[in-house]
Amino acid sequence: MAKKIRLGLLFGGRSAEHQVSLVSATSVMNALNRDKYEVIPIGITPQGQWLTGDQSLRFLKEGRTAKDLLSFLPADPTQKALLLQNHPHAAPQKLDVVFPVLHGTYGEDGTIQGLFELADIPYVGASVLGSAVAMDKILQKQITNQAGIPSVDYLWIKGVDWHNPTESEQPAITHQLARKSREEVLQAIRERLGFPVFVKPPNLGSSVGISKARDEVELREGIETALQFDRKVLIEKAVPHAREIEVAVLGNEHPKAAIPGEVIPSNEFYDYDAKYVDNASALKIPAELESELLDFIRSVAIQSVTAVEVEGMARVDFLVNDETKDVYLNEINTIPGFTSISMYPKMWEASGLSYPELLDELIRLAIDRHEKKRRLKTVYQPKEDWYR
Ligand SMILES: Nc1ncnc2c1ncn2[C@@H]1O[C@H](COP(=O)(O)OP(=O)(O)O)[C@@H](O)[C@H]1O
């Protein structure tokens, strides 16, 4: 029998989406084919400590930690292994590949991907660049807009400018509000975008810190709320008659898009409660739209991940105006919800790929990308040893 792949499964994390990750990881853990994989659970506490071992998921769910389980991954490519902090003589846990089932900050934003790159361990999902750009809703818009992909009109402002407009010396870049008093900021938003608008911290997920503002009072409140979570704020025109269409994308050089689905939120918009708490939002696969429109959305989803250089997987979310049928890219999620009832795996299931098969494919893609990258040169031999 072939040797089992030693798979490090990471969950939890220093993120507002810690709990969501635990639910996703439980499903992944249960579905991984144990004939193929030896699973090494790695739980990251909300404080950022790493725990390894079979109890780590339970410990995180109970909000506990344990000295004996504390571990770390050295950024040393000759090791490729997890070490126990308090047992330096314990055998290192070799890792063939890792799967970060982490949502939001320090998991989906390129930071942990950077550690895997340094440690030279293949990992599931987008690399440093794609993760970082996809995580930032402003950067993501700038890059996808340049690639000709439509998204909703927007303005953005830095927290420092909102708090101290007179101290700012930087000229504004595209769509940025800088060197303006609060009154001028509010006026610019009112004139260019009108109401209602969506106010978002650009580097979060799960709708944390997002609000819909119908007037200037709510707009001010929304900006203050968003600034509790991020150093910038994105203000976006609200799409009227919005329908939320999601597309699952899978692949490295030749990404494929699954059959799109639709989310019908139980609240006024798809906020945190509608996503996780009240259990009343409906998911429809396939989305009930004309097939030409669905094909168009699938092709834009593939263009979007290509523009942002996201490999492995992504759930690409769109807003469609149901009256005009205008399509807007809303966001690219590089580590989408992964519970067995989440949209990403469900859309693949509807397209003929079961949940365990999807996991196999993601792990294969991780190893394949790593193999190809390894063939690139990391040393350059100059003609002469000029530096001696
Ligand atoms: N411009 C918009 N127009 C209409 N609805 C929006 C808009 N932006 C966000 N929403 C609503 O807010 C939800 C969360 O926003 P989103 O940008 O997807 O953030 P997150 O990354 O937290 O999921 C969306 O699913 C949608 O219901």
Ligand SMILES: [Mg+2]
């Ligand atoms: Mg979203």
